[in-house]
Structures are given as C-alpha cells and as structure tokens.
Amino acid sequence: MAAQKSVHAPDKPQPDAARRSQRSRQAIYDAALALVGEVGYPKTTIEGIAARAGVGKQTIYRWWSSKADVLLEAFLDLGDRAARDPGADPGAAYAIPDTGDLAADLKAVLRTTVDELRDPAFEVPSRALAAEGLVDEKLGRRFVAKLLEPSLQLYVDRLRAAQDAGQVRPEIDPRIALELFVSPLAQRWLQHTAPISYEYTDTLVDYALYGLAPR
Amino acid sequence: MAAQKSVHAPDKPQPDAARRSQRSRQAIYDAALALVGEVGYPKTTIEGIAARAGVGKQTIYRWWSSKADVLLEAFLDLGDRAARDPGADPGAAYAIPDTGDLAADLKAVLRTTVDELRDPAFEVPSRALAAEGLVDEKLGRRFVAKLLEPSLQLYVDRLRAAQDAGQVRPEIDPRIALELFVSPLAQRWLQHTAPISYEYTDTLVDYALYGLAPR
Structure with a gap:
C-alpha cells in the first residue's frame, strides 16, 4: 500500500525503524478492529485506537487521514492474513x-x-x-x-x-x-x-x- | 393486537375515546418511524416519540413496554397499510x-x-x-x-x-x-x-x- 513508503527515511533504508513501524501498524489495525467490534463505528475514534495500540495519535495521522481509512486497511490486512497461504504466490491464494x-x-x-x-x-x-x-x-x-x-x-x-x-x-x-x-x-x-x-x-x-x- | 383492548373502558364502549386513541396510536407509530430513521435506533427514546407524537409519555407506556415494542407494531402497521387493498379481505392481500x-x-x-x-x-x-x-x-x-x-x-x-x-x-x-x-x-x-x-x-x-x- 502507498502509505507503507512513508515508514522509510528518504535517504537510506532503516531496517529497525521499518520493523518497528510494521509492529506499530499491526497494533493499530488490531486496535481498530477490536474497538469497532466493541463500541461500534460511531464511537470508534483515532484517539481510542492510538491509546489501545500504545502509539501516539500523530503516528496514526501520519499514515491515515481518517478512522475510515484506518479501518479499511485493517480489514484488507485481515483478509490478507486469512487468505495467505505461506507456500503460494502473493495474490494467488485469492x-x-x-x-x-x-x-x-x-x-x-x-x-x-x-x-x-x-x-x-x-x-x-x-x-x-x-x-x-x-x-x-x-x-x-x-x-x-x-x-x-x-x-x-x-x-x-x-x-x-x-x-x-x-x-x-x-x-x-x-x-x-x-x-x-x-x-x-x-x-x-x-x-x-x-x-x-x-x-x-x-x-x-x-x-x-x-x-x-x-x- | 392485544394492546388494542385497553383503549376501551371496561363497562361500556366509548366510540369517541376509541377514535381519539386510534389517532394517538397512529401519531405514535408515525413519530417512532420518523425518529428511528432520523437519529437511529439507539438514540430513539420513548420520550422523543411522545414529544413528536404530541402525547404524554404515560400514554405510550400504557400500551407498550419498550421502544422495541412500539417500533415492532409501527412496522407491522406500515406493512398493513402498504399491503391493504380496500376491496380485498383483510389478510388476503398478503x-x-x-x-x-x-x-x-x-x-x-x-x-x-x-x-x-x-x-x-x-x-x-x-x-x-x-x-x-x-x-x-x-x-x-x-x-x-x-x-x-x-x-x-x-x-x-x-x-x-x-x-x-x-x-x-x-x-x-x-x-x-x-x-x-x-x-x-x-x-x-x-x-x-x-x-x-x-x-x-x-x-x-x-x-x-x-x-x-x-x-
């Protein structure tokens, strides 16, 4: 996804930072899915997702512009994980x-x-x-x-x-x-x-x- | 419906009172359907329905025990009115x-x-x-x-x-x-x-x- 690119510094690759970002991203997806299931869409907020994921609100706003965007990618990620067959080509599992x-x-x-x-x-x-x-x-x-x-x-x-x-x-x-x-x-x-x-x-x-x- | 019986006094029929009750009932159905469409189910309240229908809250509580009950009958009434063919037997239109x-x-x-x-x-x-x-x-x-x-x-x-x-x-x-x-x-x-x-x-x-x- 396009937003993924922003986790890399512009001049050189930073593998540790990228790994940390991927962990944050996953924590944000998990928090967003859990929250929307618990309190519904209207009461799910960026603040609530950030608190539950243990990240700053600005971390979320750096990657997504709204809670709908976060949830959309969280569901896409959930579907990816469910469909992923470790032996298969990416995409082939679909x-x-x-x-x-x-x-x-x-x-x-x-x-x-x-x-x-x-x-x-x-x-x-x-x-x-x-x-x-x-x-x-x-x-x-x-x-x-x-x-x-x-x-x-x-x-x-x-x-x-x-x-x-x-x-x-x-x-x-x-x-x-x-x-x-x-x-x-x-x-x-x-x-x-x-x-x-x-x-x-x-x-x-x-x-x-x-x-x-x-x- | 069983609740209908309570609009009659126990000793003798009161046609005017029954007509007024039927008008109130219809106003309550209309208010309940309008409100749930405008603000959603969670924010629809008996108080809100009563205010919009121009009846006292107790009038609603006399006939129904919850907003779910009011809405259930309001939808049944809406379906009845939609399906009603003036020339047909009651029920036959279904x-x-x-x-x-x-x-x-x-x-x-x-x-x-x-x-x-x-x-x-x-x-x-x-x-x-x-x-x-x-x-x-x-x-x-x-x-x-x-x-x-x-x-x-x-x-x-x-x-x-x-x-x-x-x-x-x-x-x-x-x-x-x-x-x-x-x-x-x-x-x-x-x-x-x-x-x-x-x-x-x-x-x-x-x-x-x-x-x-x-x-």
Whole structure:
C-alpha cells in the first residue's frame, strides 16, 4: 500500500525503524478492529485506537487521514492474513480454484467463507462496520467497493471460465449469477435469519446451478 | 393486537375515546418511524416519540413496554397499510398470487417489493432498524421473526403449491429456494452493492427457476 513508503527515511533504508513501524501498524489495525467490534463505528475514534495500540495519535495521522481509512486497511490486512497461504504466490491464494468441476469449486470456496464468517476475529468488526454502512451510504459504498466487490469479482472470473468451458449458459450475467449463492449466505449471516452450515452452502450451489424447476 | 383492548373502558364502549386513541396510536407509530430513521435506533427514546407524537409519555407506556415494542407494531402497521387493498379481505392481500405461472407470480411480487424498498417512508426507518439488528442480535432476531419471516413464509407457500403442480422439483426445500431471489435483492438494497430494478428481479427469478447450467 502507498502509505507503507512513508515508514522509510528518504535517504537510506532503516531496517529497525521499518520493523518497528510494521509492529506499530499491526497494533493499530488490531486496535481498530477490536474497538469497532466493541463500541461500534460511531464511537470508534483515532484517539481510542492510538491509546489501545500504545502509539501516539500523530503516528496514526501520519499514515491515515481518517478512522475510515484506518479501518479499511485493517480489514484488507485481515483478509490478507486469512487468505495467505505461506507456500503460494502473493495474490494467488485469492483466486477461486478451477478444477474443471464448477460445483465442487464453488462449494469449497463457500465452505471457507462459512468458516471465516464464524470466526469472531472477523465477525465482530465486520458486523459493526456493515451496520454502519447500512445507514451511512457513503461509507457503505466505499467499503463495498474496496472490500466486498473485489472478492465478488473472483466469482465473476470463475463463472466466465465455466461459460468458456460450456458449464454455464452463455447468456447468463456472471455478476448477477453469483448472487444466487453469495447473497443468501450473506443475508443469513448478517441478519441472523437462519443458521449457516456447509450443507446449506452446498445446497445453494446445487440449486443455483441446476435451478428449481424440473429439468 | 392485544394492546388494542385497553383503549376501551371496561363497562361500556366509548366510540369517541376509541377514535381519539386510534389517532394517538397512529401519531405514535408515525413519530417512532420518523425518529428511528432520523437519529437511529439507539438514540430513539420513548420520550422523543411522545414529544413528536404530541402525547404524554404515560400514554405510550400504557400500551407498550419498550421502544422495541412500539417500533415492532409501527412496522407491522406500515406493512398493513402498504399491503391493504380496500376491496380485498383483510389478510388476503398478503398471499402471493397463484395464476399457475410461477415465474410471472414471483416476478410480480418482487416488482412490488422493489417499489416498497424505494419508498423513503419504508426505506429510511427499515434501514435504521436493520442496522441495529446487525449488532444487537436479540433485537435483530425478534424483528426477523415478527416482520421478515412471516413474509418469507408466503414464498414457502407459493413454492409448495408449485411443487404440487409439478413446476418445482419435489426434493427442493422451499425455505432455502426462496433465498435465491429474495436475498440478492435484500443484499443489493441493504448494502448498496448494486442498483435494483424490475429487470434485475425478473432476471433473478429466471436464473433461480432454470439454473445457470445448460439444460
């Protein structure tokens, strides 16, 4: 991320300072996520994040201009850490697998998502931020564009590959199609409308691919 | 509703008093919905609702025990008024039509829902309440059980009728199946992930019924 560059002095590299900065940065992310989960977005402040992270307020303002910016990067970092596979190329861990079996690939990814949604480290801050996004449209749209939409585009890519392979009808719009299995899971989780499980997401994939009407 | 009974004196009917009570009740509902839309659920108070409705605080406490109770009935009343067809039986307006054409019936109902979701009188308070339900699980579950789930059961009934008519495969679980077209609309509306339109909900119905895979 662009802000990362500012941790280096302009003339020469300072490895110790960079390491200290990385530790501060991580402490700030952790503090921001914990706070927003505990007190909600409106009551989360830069001062509160600084105090909890054990850094000066100016350290935060040097790297970010608002609490929304801190939280945005904190969530991106959280997603990076969850998706990171030590053996894989950076970025490679994000693609949805393409084994040639579309149903199996979608089921595998959605099962991983079920695990993530149930992890309190992800669930509590995500829920607090989503709640604020419902009533603060500008914030909501920003977080959707930066955090949600990029992950939905991975489904678009996988569905396009399935179209190329003749496994999805060519006239289907992948950006709408993915919502048939992603949105039900999102709504159950967000609104507590019903339990989520692997069996449930497997069923969503089967219904979406093969439809409800007799074939 | 049970609380309605308390507006009548125990010995004889008092039509004027009942009319005044009904006016007060409506003013309280309107005030509660307006306030929750303007300041959010946490800052909405019984005192604030009473002041805005022009009634005494005790009038509210006589009929309801909490702001959650007031809002629950206010939303039920809002739904009643939206769904009320002056020529129809009370309650009849709630069923999803069964013309024998499942796709057409679902599309018609979802188009009505699109209109409702875009109506600020419904949207603003609903969004404020949904936001609170995301972080206050007890409140969220209560409103889902009382407001959302009954409307979802209408889809369950319509899908069961379609199963009886051989238009939906018998092994499909209707409570999950309805989520393929209801949840995408809900998520786009709630989270501002993408625009909603009649064309969009028509597409969802076609994808859900006929699936994404080649037939």
